[in-house]
Amino acid sequence: MTSTDMKRIKIFDTTLRDGEQSPGAAMTHEEKLRIAELLDEMGVDVIEAGFPISSPGDFKAVSEITKIVKRASVCGLARAGFKDIDRAGEALKGARQPRIHTFISTSPVHMKHKLNMGENAVLEAVGASVTRARNWTSDVQWSAEDATRTVPDFLCRCVEVAIHSGATTINIPDTVGYSTPQEYFEIVTMLRNRVPNADKVIFSTHCHNDLGLAVANSLAGVLAGAGQVECTINGIGERAGNAALEEIVMSLKVRKDIMPFATGINTTLLSKASKLVSNVTGFPVQYNKAIVGKNAFSHESGIHQDGMLKNVETYEIMRPEDVGVNATSLMLGKLSGRHAFRDKLENMGYALEDAAFEDAFRRFKDLADKKKHVFDEDISALVDDGFMRGQETIKVKSVRVETGTGIKPQATLILSVDGEDRHVATGGDGPVDAVFRAIHEAFPHTATLQLFQINAVTEGTDAQATVSVRLEENGRTVTGKASDTDTLVAAAYAYVNALNKLLVKREKQAPEALTVAR
Ligand code: KIV
Ligand code: ZN
Numbered sequence: 435m436t437s438t439d440m441k442r443i444k445i446f447d448t449t450l451r452d453g454e455q456s457p458g459a460a461m462t463h464e465e466k467l468r469i470a471e472l473l474d475e476m477g478v479d480v481i482e483a484g485f486p487i488s489s490p491g492d493f494k495a496v497s498e499i500t501k502i503v504k505r506a507s508v509c510g511l512a513r514a515g516f517k518d519i520d521r522a523g524e525a526l527k528g529a530r531q532p533r534i535h536t537f538i539s540t541s542p543v544h545m546k547h548k549l550n551m552g553e554n555a556v557l558e559a560v561g562a563s564v565t566r567a568r569n570w571t572s573d574v575q576w577s578a579e580d581a582t583r584t585v586p587d588f589l590c591r592c593v594e595v596a597i598h599s600g601a602t603t604i605n606i607p608d609t610v611g612y613s614t615p616q617e618y619f620e621i622v623t624m625l626r627n628r629v630p631n632a633d634k635v636i637f638s639t640h641c642h643n644d645l646g647l648a649v650a651n652s653l654a655g656v657l658a659g660a661g662q663v664e665c666t667i668n669g670i671g672e673r674a675g676n677a678a679l680e681e682i683v684m685s686l687k688v689r690k691d692i693m694p695f696a697t698g699i700n701t702t703l704l705s706k707a708s709k710l711v712s713n714v715t716g717f718p719v720q721y722n723k724a725i726v727g728k729n730a731f732s733h734e735s736g737i738h739q740d741g742m743l744k745n746v747e748t749y750e751i752m753r754p755e756d757v758g759v760n761a762t763s764l765m766l767g768k769l770s771g772r773h774a775f776r777d778k779l780e781n782m783g784y785a786l787e788d789a790a791f792e793d794a795f796r797r798f799k800d801l802a803d804k805k806k807h808v809f810d811e812d813i814s815a816l817v818d819d820g821f822m823r824g825q826e827t828i829k830v831k832s833v834r835v836e837t838g839t840g841i842k843p844q845a846t847l848i849l850s851v852d853g854e855d856r857h858v859a860t861g862g863d864g865p866v867d868a869v870f871r872a873i874h875e876a877f878p879h880t881a882t883l884q885l886f887q888i889n890a891v892t893e894g895t896d897a898q899a900t901v902s903v904r905l906e907e908n909g910r911t912v913t914g915k916a917s918d919t920d921t922l923v924a925a926a927y928a929y930v931n932a933l934n935k936l937l938v939k940r941e942k943q944a945p946e947a948l949t950v951a952r
Pocket of ligand 1: 537577605607608609610640642
């Protein structure tokens with residue numbers, strides 16, 4: 435069967451909305467734009483760029499993402515209240531293909547405890563919200579929050595009202611990750627069979643991973659006739675996350691023999707997208723993660739290696755190149771020039787403007803002075819760090835640490851805060867403690883340290899260290915990340931990266947439960 439004979443499934447990416455809601459996953463504006471650009475290049479059909487009413491930052495992100503995407507539809511989330519919908523409509527003004535995604539809870543537990551609304555009031559809100567959204571755009575998606583714990587008859591009535599009011603996509607969230615593949619299949623089948631005009635809309639899956647079933651449930655939805663899958667890169671999202679985009683796309687690609695569905699995704703960009711999202715959020719990808727984990731294509735046991743040498747199909751169901759993992763990586767060193775460096779960046783899929791290229795090249799040369807071989811992983815860390823250290827409010831200008839046996843560690847730091855240099859020198863219980871105390875003195879804050887983690891980017895004692903720092907302030911957590919051959923320097927950058935993210939997150943209000951304010 436060729437891909438033209440197969441049903442086309444839309445990929446709706448919500449990394450920038452549901453993904454960004456993960457505890458600790460705040461993204462700066464520039465980071466959101468970079469992710470949106472890559473999703474667009476990768477062939478994602480719809481990018482859910484944010485929740486415009488939740489903060490000025492989300493509004494700005496949705497609005498600017500509409501200007502940079504070339505192919506995808508851009509979507510903004512809104513509760514059922516008119517203020518939310520109008521804010522989303524405003525943010526999407528100027529988009530070539532704007533989509534408003536409006537939702538309300540439909541399960542008994544949510545209606546009673548979260549909304550304090552009865553069935554009739556919810557039905558009325560469904561009709562009013564979809565009608566309001568249709569005044570802004572013809573592309574309206576409606577979601578029944580907690581659909582999988584909703585009474586089936588009531589779910590059918592809600593979907594009927596949404597379709598009647600003009601919704602073009604009907605999304606069936608498994609909001610709390612409670613469903614199973616068989617059950618989810620039956621819910622989508624029921625809606626398609628029972629609701630009048632169900633054949634006029636696209637059904638969509640949105641599955642959370644609390645029981646580890648998000649991808650299986652989404653695929654069951656597709657088999658039941660859903661034409662859109664909502665997912666996120668690396669499966670990030672509320673609590674245990676959402677269905678992972680890379681797993682959905684590769685499952686459909688590898689098992690097209692039993693799932694004859696095609697997506698528009700260029701799968702060779704999956705690995706790059708995974709690394710970008712991991713760097714931006716500071717969430718490491720587990721080594722054994724399907725498709726994009728470090729070990730996803732490694733064969734350790736002798737029997738497997740022997741089989742692989744005889745024929746790769748013995749143990750490999752897809753090729754690393756299919757997901758953008760290079761089989762061999764050409765190393766660079768201190769004699770490599772601009773030309774080789776630019777070639778390498780292009781092969782790795784980075785297109786840097788002149789100033790960013792010069793900055794990356796300078797830092798590559800510094801790194802090559804300290805490290806004999808510079809691997810692809812080093813270059814990714816270096817380029818991604820460069821983006822993160824761009825236009826931040828707080829910057830590390832210099833850091834020096836004196837430490838050793840028999841002396842109290844002492845950190846000397848220059849921190850630039852909104853362009854003003856602050857000089858401090860402080861002691862600590864250990865060298866990392868001294869660095870963090872110095873930052874605290876230069877930029878007093880109430881955030882507390884939740885996690886400090888060091889990973890080597892490559893092998894060897896000259897490897898760069900990637901440091902992750904998680905901070906918590908008033909129930910909000912963020913993770914900062916940075917790499918350097920000097921672990922203490924990386925620690926300083928990572929801490930400051932987390933502080934900058936906290937500043938972004940401070941302006942974001944926690945969206946309260948729905949109000950149907952008109
Ligand atoms: O999980 C959920 O129910 C959601 C909705 C807003 C679609 O994210
Ligand atoms: Zn969700």
